[in-house]
Amino acid sequence: MAVTLDQTIAQKQHTFLSRLFASQTFWVVIAVILACLFLSVATDAFATQKNLFNITRNITFVAIVALGMTFVIITGGIDLSVGSVLCLCSMVLAVTMHAGYSIEIGILASIATALAIGAFNGVLIAYLGFPPFVVTLGMLSVARSLAMVASNNTVVFQFGPDHDKLLALGGGAWVFGIANPVLYMILLALITGFILRWTKFGRHIFAIGGNEHAATLTGVPVRQIKVAVYMISALSAGLAGIIQTGWLGAVTTNLGTGMELQVIAATVIGGANLAGGVGTAFGAIVGAALIEVIRNSLGLLGINAFWQGTFIGGAILLAVLFDRIRNFRRSD
Amino acid sequence: MSVLELANISKHFGAIQAVNDVSFTLEAGEVVGLMGDNGAGKSTLVKMIAGNFRPSHGTMHMDGKELILHKPAEARQHGIEIVHQDLALCNNLTAAANVYLGRELRRGIGPFRILDYAAMYKRAGQLFAELKSETRPRDLVKQMSGGQRQAVAIARTMLSQAKIVLMDEPTAAISVRQVAEVLNLIRHLRDQGIAVVLISHRMPDVFDVADRVIVMRRGRKVADKKIASSSPEEVTGLITGAIEQVA
Numbered sequence: 369m370a371v372t373l374d375q376t377i378a379q380k381q382h383t384f385l386s387r388l389f390a391s392q393t394f395w396v397v398i399a400v401i402l403a404c405l406f407l408s409v410a411t412d413a414f415a416t417q418k419n420l421f422n423i424t425r426n427i428t429f430v431a432i433v434a435l436g437m438t439f440v441i442i443t444g445g446i447d448l449s450v451g452s453v454l455c456l457c458s459m460v461l462a463v464t465m466h467a468g469y470s471i472e473i474g475i476l477a478s479i480a481t482a483l484a485i486g487a488f489n490g491v492l493i494a495y496l497g498f499p500p501f502v503v504t505l506g507m508l509s510v511a512r513s514l515a516m517v518a519s520n521n522t523v524v525f526q527f528g529p530d531h532d533k534l535l536a537l538g539g540g541a542w543v544f545g546i547a548n549p550v551l552y553m554i555l556l557a558l559i560t561g562f563i564l565r566w567t568k569f570g571r572h573i574f575a576i577g578g579n580e581h582a583a584t585l586t587g588v589p590v591r592q593i594k595v596a597v598y599m600i601s602a603l604s605a606g607l608a609g610i611i612q613t614g615w616l617g618a619v620t621t622n623l624g625t626g627m628e629l630q631v632i633a634a635t636v637i638g639g640a641n642l643a644g645g646v647g648t649a650f651g652a653i654v655g656a657a658l659i660e661v662i663r664n665s666l667g668l669l670g671i672n673a674f675w676q677g678t679f680i681g682g683a684i685l686l687a688v689l690f691d692r693i694r695n696f697r698r699s700d
Numbered sequence: 701m702s703v704l705e706l707a708n709i710s711k712h713f714g715a716i717q718a719v720n721d722v723s724f725t726l727e728a729g730e731v732v733g734l735m736g737d738n739g740a741g742k743s744t745l746v747k748m749i750a751g752n753f754r755p756s757h758g759t760m761h762m763d764g765k766e767l768i769l770h771k772p773a774e775a776r777q778h779g780i781e782i783v784h785q786d787l788a789l790c791n792n793l794t795a796a797a798n799v800y801l802g803r804e805l806r807r808g809i810g811p812f813r814i815l816d817y818a819a820m821y822k823r824a825g826q827l828f829a830e831l832k833s834e835t836r837p838r839d840l841v842k843q844m845s846g847g848q849r850q851a852v853a854i855a856r857t858m859l860s861q862a863k864i865v866l867m868d869e870p871t872a873a874i875s876v877r878q879v880a881e882v883l884n885l886i887r888h889l890r891d892q893g894i895a896v897v898l899i900s901h902r903m904p905d906v907f908d909v910a911d912r913v914i915v916m917r918r919g920r921k922v923a924d925k926k927i928a929s930s931s932p933e934e935v936t937g938l939i940t941g942a943i944e945q946v947a
Contacts, residue, residue, distance in 0.1 A: 376834045377825045566814040568804045575801055578790030585788040586802035587773040645792035
């Protein structure tokens with residue numbers, strides 16, 4: 369029987385399984401699971417409730433920022449300022465509350481700071497055509513310096529009248545003994561995933577990363593969306609900063625130093641492409657998880673901590689290698 | 701009444717005069733071939749009609765009313781669609797997503813509206829069937845042939861009730877069989893009463909499908925005549941400048 373045009377058009381080229389096996393994220397998940405199984409058998413300390421609680425909580429700060437970074441990376445941009453913005457937002461929260469204001473006002477001030485910085489980055493990039501790398505590199509320096517100015521480079525560990533509320537917010541475990549930061553991460557990941565998959569805004573982000581010129585020609589509001597993604601990235605850094613402040617119970621001006629690189633590593637390991645057009649919320653979380661499991665396992669296995677960077681760097685290269693191999697096969 | 705009327709349109713970029721004092725009219729259900737050498741101002745002229753550029757001088761009227769466009773979306777609202785030379789496709793998105801880029805279908809209530817994947821796949825599939833193109837709405841554009849990519853770009857113009865479709869070199873990079881398909885599509889659009897402007901370097905295509913030919917050289921209109929009363933030799937002369945100008 370001849371295949372009609374309608375049948376050809378209706379045909380689904382990819383099944384669920386073929387798409388699954390073709391995704392880098394899937395293989396990273398497998399790597400995380402295998403690593404966890406291996407560690408459970410090889411060490412006594414890994415599969416304990418305390419260690420798992422620690423791991424899941426440690427993942428969250430990088431993962432939350434990675435969720436915001438995913439938006440930026442999908443558009444083909446980069447945000448190097450997130451570590452410093454996290455520090456500045458923590459410091460704004462700490463200083464505001466230390467001065468006697470309530471936790472609500474502290475959080476509002478902190479979020480407003482994040483949004484203002486994101487908007488500043490975004491406007492320079494989208495409207496004035498600055499390269500994202502340069503703008504956010506500048507902001508990396510500016511934001512940390514402002515954090516030092518705000519605190520006079522001291523450690524803040526007293527948060528005024530709402531001190532206990534803040535510590536409970538970040539350090540508590542309100543549901544089923546799961547650390548609060550983990551709950552926030554899951555919630556934010558769901559929101560991110562929803563936006564990317566189901567909204568017009570999400571679709572346009574992918575379009576900009578795929579072909580910015582085409583997006584402009586078809587009437588996608590490219591500039592506004594670019595400003596929005598840098599605001600989202602800064603906001604995620606701000607939220608992570610607020611949560612981390614509550615968890616640590618103290619803020620220093622070196623909080624989040626070098627974090628931007630961990631965050632970018634997490635998104636790339638999770639399958640995002642720095643050239644733009646590809647990335648998922650789940651991938652960002654999984655990437656952050658793999659990095660944390662590697663770090664945790666090296667400690668438990670008694671391997672010198674100096675090796676950490678080598679293993680994490682290796683994971684980045686390996687993840688991207690998978691992607692290259694798939695592309696080679698396709699181009700044959 | 702003509703569907704589109706351009707009067708003394710000019711466009712300069714700094715000191716460069718891309719389009720110089722061009723006037724012409726466009727009737728419904730008419731295919732006009734717009735020809736000229738590289739840099740003659742064809743694309744600039746079309747981009748003004750599509751709302752990508754604003755004219756430096758001159759006016760445009762649509763159905764007798766003055767037409768002022770600030771951005772491509774406004775041109776679309778007036779029923780002006782364009783197929784860009786580079787097709788303006790996003791390789792990382794599906795065919796359906798590209799067809800609906802910038803005007804995605806959504807379902808839901810009020811502010812809680814999500815992308816309507818099912819409806820977009822369905823309608824995109826119908827459009828590809830109409831175009832007789834073996835293009836699957838769910839496939840990524842990255843994996844598609846030149847003809848399929850063309851179909852995706854052309855399907856875009858069929859989403860709404862267009863009055864004018866501007867096509868920038870639609871037959872430049874596709875196979876012979878697909879050229880015939882695209883020309884058939886142009887006739888299909890014309891029969892629906894749509895005015896089609898076909899920018900092309902390919903003389904046979906223009907003489908095959910167009911009713912009228914406008915020739916541009918160095919930003920000026922040098923000819924505007926019925927295909928029946930012209931010849932490829934004459935048009936070639938006009939493009940190269942061997943023939944200065946005809947009435």
